Amino acid sequence: MTTPFTGDRIILKDLGFYGYHGLFSEEAKLGQRFFVDLECGVDLGAPGETDAIGHTVSYADIYDVVKATFEGKRTKLIEALAQNIVTALFDSFADIDWIVIRVRKPEAPIAMVRGEAAIELHRARTH
Structure with missing residues (x-):
């Protein structure tokens, strides 16, 4: 296994969703836009050599899981x-093997003229 957060990766960036996550009742009622940036540590040696989808994780399947989870349980x-x-x-x-995820909230309920609030998590699989 590679050191976490180095090596090959599948990247999905600027995935846009509309959701009702947030602390405030207005956020639960009105909703807002969110953007997700994602890097997934996956050994891409075999698909690079074989040119076969069966040797990799499909980024379309990754997207489907992100979308289903985003649209599932509401979080504060x-x-x-x-x-x-x-x-x-x-x-x-x-x-x-590892994931770096950033969730961005451009309409966060703070008095900013421009910009966005965001968090980023770095997680390695624990076997």
Whole structure:
């Protein structure tokens, strides 16, 4: 196994979702946009050599798990939302060794003219 957070990776960036996560009742009622950036540590040697989908994790399948988890249980904190996504990905794909996930909230309820609030988790699979 490679050192966590180094080596080959599958990257999905700027995945946009509309959801109702947040602490405040307005967030639960009105919802808002969220963006997810994701890096999954996967050995890509075999698919690089064989050019065969059966030797890798499909980024389309990763997206499906992220979307289903995002649209599932509502969370108050984006930290909990990110952890739920990480857990679902580890549960779904045994070939993923580590995950770096960033959840961005451009309409966070703070008085900013421009920018976004975000969190980032770094998680390695515990075997």
